[in-house]
Amino acid sequence: MGERLLEVKDLCTSFFTYTGEVKAVDHVSYYLDEQEIIAVVGESGCGKSVTQMSVMQIIQSPPGKIVGGEVLYQGKDLLKLSPAEMRKIRGAEIAMIFQEPMTALNPVITVGKQLTEVIRSHSGLSKKEAWKKGVESLEAVGIPDPEARMKNYPFEMSGGMRQRVCIAIAVACNSKMIIADEPTTALDVTTQAQVMELLQELVVKYKKSVLMVTHNLGLVTRYADRIYVMYAGQVIESGTTECLMTAPKHPYTVGLLESVPSLDDDKEKALVPIEGTPPNLANMPETCPFLPRCRYAADKCRNSVKPSLRLVDEKTNHYTACYLDLDEHFGSDPETLGQEAEEAGGQARKSAAGEAGTPAKKSADVKADEQTGKEGVTL
Amino acid sequence: MNSSYSRYIIKRILVSVLVIFIISVFVFLLMHLIPGDPVRTMLGGETDEAVVQAYREKLHLTEPLPVQYWLWLKNALRGDFGTSYALNGQDIGELLWQRFPITMSLAVPCILVSTILGVLLGVLSAIHRGSVFDQIVTVILTAMNGVPIFWIGIVFIWVFGLKLRWFPVMGYTAPWDNFIQYLRTIAMPVTVMSFGPLSAIARQTRTNMLEVISQDYIRTARADGIAESSIKYRHALKNALIPVVTIVGIQFRWLVGGSLFTEQIFTINGIGRTVMLAITSRDYTMIQACTFIISVFVVGVNLLLDILYGWLDPRIRLSSGKGE
Numbered sequence: 183m184g185e186r187l188l189e190v191k192d193l194c195t196s197f198f199t200y201t202g203e204v205k206a207v208d209h210v211s212y213y214l215d216e217q218e219i220i221a222v223v224g225e226s227g228c229g230k231s232v233t234q235m236s237v238m239q240i241i242q243s244p245p246g247k248i249v250g251g252e253v254l255y256q257g258k259d260l261l262k263l264s265p266a267e268m269r270k271i272r273g274a275e276i277a278m279i280f281q282e283p284m285t286a287l288n289p290v291i292t293v294g295k296q297l298t299e300v301i302r303s304h305s306g307l308s309k310k311e312a313w314k315k316g317v318e319s320l321e322a323v324g325i326p327d328p329e330a331r332m333k334n335y336p337f338e339m340s341g342g343m344r345q346r347v348c349i350a351i352a353v354a355c356n357s358k359m360i361i362a363d364e365p366t367t368a369l370d371v372t373t374q375a376q377v378m379e380l381l382q383e384l385v386v387k388y389k390k391s392v393l394m395v396t397h398n399l400g401l402v403t404r405y406a407d408r409i410y411v412m413y414a415g416q417v418i419e420s421g422t423t424e425c426l427m428t429a430p431k432h433p434y435t436v437g438l439l440e441s442v443p444s445l446d447d448d449k450e451k452a453l454v455p456i457e458g459t460p461p462n463l464a465n466m467p468e469t470c471p472f473l474p475r476c477r478y479a480a481d482k483c484r485n486s487v488k489p490s491l492r493l494v495d496e497k498t499n500h501y502t503a504c505y506l507d508l509d510e511h512f513g514s515d516p517e518t519l520g521q522e523a524e525e526a527g528g529q530a531r532k533s534a535a536g537e538a539g540t541p542a543k544k545s546a547d548v549k550a551d552e553q554t555g556k557e558g559v560t561l
Numbered sequence: 562m563n564s565s566y567s568r569y570i571i572k573r574i575l576v577s578v579l580v581i582f583i584i585s586v587f588v589f590l591l592m593h594l595i596p597g598d599p600v601r602t603m604l605g606g607e608t609d610e611a612v613v614q615a616y617r618e619k620l621h622l623t624e625p626l627p628v629q630y631w632l633w634l635k636n637a638l639r640g641d642f643g644t645s646y647a648l649n650g651q652d653i654g655e656l657l658w659q660r661f662p663i664t665m666s667l668a669v670p671c672i673l674v675s676t677i678l679g680v681l682l683g684v685l686s687a688i689h690r691g692s693v694f695d696q697i698v699t700v701i702l703t704a705m706n707g708v709p710i711f712w713i714g715i716v717f718i719w720v721f722g723l724k725l726r727w728f729p730v731m732g733y734t735a736p737w738d739n740f741i742q743y744l745r746t747i748a749m750p751v752t753v754m755s756f757g758p759l760s761a762i763a764r765q766t767r768t769n770m771l772e773v774i775s776q777d778y779i780r781t782a783r784a785d786g787i788a789e790s791s792i793k794y795r796h797a798l799k800n801a802l803i804p805v806v807t808i809v810g811i812q813f814r815w816l817v818g819g820s821l822f823t824e825q826i827f828t829i830n831g832i833g834r835t836v837m838l839a840i841t842s843r844d845y846t847m848i849q850a851c852t853f854i855i856s857v858f859v860v861g862v863n864l865l866l867d868i869l870y871g872w873l874d875p876r877i878r879l880s881s882g883k884g885e
Contacts, residue, residue, distance in 0.1 A: 213620075240783045242775070273786030280784075290799050300785045301881055302801040335875045351785055 184216030187359055187391050188237070188276075193251035195229075195236040203445065204464045206232040208415040209251070214359065217385055221402040221423075223438065224412035227460060230395045233412070234361045236258045238278055239268050255359075274304040276432050277352030281364035285342035289338035293347050294318075294332030295353060304355045308488035319354035321345070323380060337489065349380060354387065362394040366401065374398075378405055403427055408499065411435050413462050414471035417491065421500030431494050431502035433476045470504070477505055566871055566878045573867045577860050584856040585637070588849055589630050601847045603646050642850035647842035653850045656835065661854060664831035666736060666743070667823070668816040672752045676760035676809050680802070682759075683766025688793060690771060698763070706760035710819060714753045714826040721749060731828035750827045753820060756814035765808045769801035776800070803874050810866040814859050 195207035206229045214220055222230045235241050236248050239260070249449055251262040260271060280286045296395075297316040301307060307315065313332070320328035323346040336344055341469055345365060352360050362381060366374035384390045396402060402409060402423065409426045411419040411434065419432040430436050437456035458475040461467060470488045473479050482505050483489075494500040592599060600616045601608065617623050621632055637640070642653035674808035682702070686695040722730035728749050734742040773779065774797055782792045820833030828834075832851060871878040 238784055240780060269786045269788065271786070273782055278781075278784040280777060280779050280781060286781045288782070288796050288800070290780040290803075291796070299787060299791070303785075303787050303791075328654070335879065337876050348781070355786075411766065509615075 184218075184389075186500065187214050187216050187218075187256065188393075189213040189252075189254040190233075190237060190251040191254065191408055193233065193236055193253065194249045195232055195241060195246060197246050200463070202464045205234055205415050205466060206246075206463060208466075210412070210415070210417050212249075212410050212417060212420065214391050214393050216358070216391055217389050218408070219382070219385055219394065219406050220408045220410065221406035222395045222412055223397060223399065223402055223457075224408045225397060225438075225460065227463075228412045228462075229415040230412045230556050231363050231414075233396055234278065234363055234393070238272055238276065238361065240272070240278075247266070270304065273300055273351070273357065274355045275357055276359045276361060276532050277357035278356065278361040278363065279345065279348040279352060279365050283341045283348060283368060286294040286348055287344055289336055291335075292332065293334050293336060293339070297332070297347070297351055297377075300351050301354050315354055316350075322353050323347075323350045324376075325350070340373075341369050342376060345369060345373075345377050346380070348382070349377070353384065356388075357390070359391045359393065362392060364396055365394065366398065367396070370544060374401070399438060411438070414466065415525075416471065416503065418472065418503040419501065420491070421495070422498045425495065425498035427501050429500075431500070431508050432472075432504045433478050433506070433508060434472050435502075437475075437477075478508065480506060482506075563708055565880075569871050569878060570868055573864055577864045580860050581857055585634055585853065586630065588853045588856065589633050591849055591852065592845055593626070595845065597797070602843055602845070609767075611743075637850075637853060642853075643846045645839075645844050645847045647838060647844035647847060653847055656847075657832070657850060657854055660830060660835050661832050663733060663735070663829060664817060664820050664824070664833060666812065666827070666829065667750055667754065667820065668748055670747065671754045671816055672758060672809065672813045674751065675762055675812065676805075678755075679762030680766050680805065681760045682807075683768075684762040684770055684793075684798065686763075687767045687770030688775065701762050702760040705756040706764075708756065708870055710753060710756070710822050713756060713825060714750075714823060717749050717753055718826070721830060729883045733827075733829040733831075746829075750823045750829065753826075754816060754823050757819070758809075758816065761812055762805060762808055764802060766805050769804050770797060773797045773801045799873070803870070806866055806869055807871065813862055 189211075190213070191211050192211045193207055194205065197204040197206055208229070210229070210233050212220070212222070222233065226229045232241065232246075237253050237260070239248070239276070241248065248261060250277070251261070255271065255275065255349070260268060263271065280512075287293070294313065294316055298309065298312040300310040301315050302309070305312070315360060317328045320331055325331055325343060325346050331339070331343075336347070339347070349360075349365075360381070365381070366377050378401055381392050385392055394406065406423050408422050409420065410417050411426070411432065413434050419426065419430065419435045426435060430439060434456070437454070440454040441456060443453055456475055461471050461474070467473070468487050470476070470483050470486075473483050476483065486505065489503045489505050491501040491503045494502050508516060562603065585752065598613075600613055602619070604613065604616065621629055624704070640654040640658070642657070644650045645653050648656065682698055686692075686698045688693050718730045721727045729746055730749075732746060733745050736743040761878045774793075779792060779797055782796050786798070815831070820831055821837055822833070823829070824831045824833035825837060832855065835847070836855075838844070839851060
């Protein structure tokens with residue numbers, strides 16, 4: 183890991199619509215070091231893509247507007263740059279690749295022309311030199327017969343090929359950082375792996391940093407160094423991949439992990455979805471945004487304003503925005519209690535949780551009350 | 562030009578020839594489908610049955626239908642459509658040869674002006690969407706689309722012709738006779754005729770532009786740091802113009818139909834007035850000839866559009882002939 187490359191502080195982006203201000207990104211902070219791969223995960227509409235588009239300043243405006251915060255790229259606040267200066271950052275310093283390789287390239291312009299246009303708009307190269315560089319970068323991303331491919335139109339290529347072209351554009355201008363917004367979602371599984379391997383190769387070989395936005399936890403565990411979990415426009419948990427995968431502290435992260443199918447699981451065992459839908463971003467509650475869907479919700483949660491991120495473990499850089507300490511309750515939900523307790527061999531937990539109808543909540547309450555010293559309120 | 566594009570063009574040409582053949586059959590049958598006896602109409606009033614019969618034979622009307630068709634087609638392809646009785650036996654082929662270019666000399670400038678202005682207005686109002694400019698343009702275009710051509714034509718004649726005396730209210734001068742006078746005579750009819758096409762093209766361009774600007778590849782272009790001017794006028798416009806081609810084609814064909822009105826209002830002897838005359842005087846051979854010529858023209862325009870489409874959109878150009 184090298185120097186700090188990007189640091190986003192308290193970024194806020196809102197969409198001003200007829201129904202009011204939609205806070206799509208609400209005081210989001212994160213950082214990315216050189217040669218690091220980080221992942222931003224969360225369900226659709228949680229603001230993970232909008233955050234990245236805010237960093238790139240390609241939010242459709244109106245209605246979108248960045249209303250606050252800092253985006254420090256190598257110590258320089260990108261939000262303070264003029265549009266012309268920012269244009270030089272995009273593509274040249276920070277490149278972005280998108281989810282939809284089928285539609286991300288212009289259908290009526292050849293791959294070569296699109297590639298060389300980007301190269302030339304960030305360098306003083308002649309058409310010929312840019313073309314040569316284009317061929318080289320297609321080669322670098324593993325496209326066979328790049329010279330011929332340059333003359334192709336995007337529709338003449340497969341989805342995986344097109345995504346490689348998008349990555350080639352990112353490589354061609356020597357950008358230090360690649361934001362990959364669900365780069366593999368639209369691809370089939372074998373192609374997904376190839377694209378991810380390619381991205382990882384870029385990190386190792388060309389010393390790039392990658393920020394990937396995804397909802398595919400499988401990819402995250404395999405490739406990311408650190409994870410930021412977003413919910414309702416906010417980061418609700420962050421830390422190293424290992425600590426988040428093994429010891430999540432936020433009920434939402436727990437829910438995400440539980441809804442991932444695993445080959446090791448019994449086929450009969452149903453996946454546990456997170457019930458309900460995220461809150462309306464135009465009308466956010468004062469309390470924890472996850473509260474209505476939270477299995478562990480306690481009175482403390484209902485009676486307090488939304489929790490801010492707190493440090494859990496300095497070593498793993500683990501932060502969570504939850505009042506509870508889930509270690510105590512992970513896997514002790516009444517519905518999944520039987521299986522999970524047995525799997526974990528957690529006899530003690532079982533007996534402790536098994537007494538009451540809603541044991542998790544009860545013990546969570548106790549914990550929460552202990553923390554604040556507030557008197558317990560009956561369930 | 563690569564081989565699949567030429568294959569595409571050849572295919573379009575063959576289809577066009579087939580369509581013209583089918584049209585020719587229908588146009589030919591027109592004579593026989595319309596009620597009334599053309600020979601009697603030609604001769605007028607009561608005539609000796611023997612004379613009628615003689616005329617029938619002279620016009621090959623006693624031959625079987627396919628033979629008649631063949632004779633007609635053979636002549637038509639040579640530009641011989643017979644003679645007009647409404648215009649005292651004038652050669653129809655010759656007449657159309659004079660009059661069709663007159664209509665074109667109105668329709669072509671009209672479609673050029675409409676396309677250039679329409680695309681320009683459409684692009685600008687899309688880029689400045691929601692601005693005062695956009696709103697004013699939208700109101701004007703809607704109004705232009707709404708006014709009937711015969712009404713606005715008369716208003717123009719009254720205001721610019723009779724009151725202000727800027728332009729002649731009637732008549733036509735060919736561009737090769739006196740170009741300045743030609744421009745003066747077509748100024749009003751072309752302006753009036755442009756209302757519909759200009760409005761349609763501008764609105765279509767605006768809609769397409771807005772749609773294209775929200776496409777993923779435009780976002781990609783922005784994320785790649787491409788200059789905004791290139792994004793709008795290269796990346797977006799190239800895509801937005803493809804559907805506009807259709808509208809331009811439709812409007813161009815419509816202009817020829819619309820010439821029935823404009824040529825009548827401004828007293829210009831183009832194909833529109835000729836059709837009008839032919840219909841009102843039941844000059845069947847002339848109706849036949851005009852219908853055929855206009856149909857061939859429409860097919861020709863369609864062919865041109867198809868070729869233009871392929872040129873603009875590589876997906877059409879390159880995927881044809883691959884069995885897609």
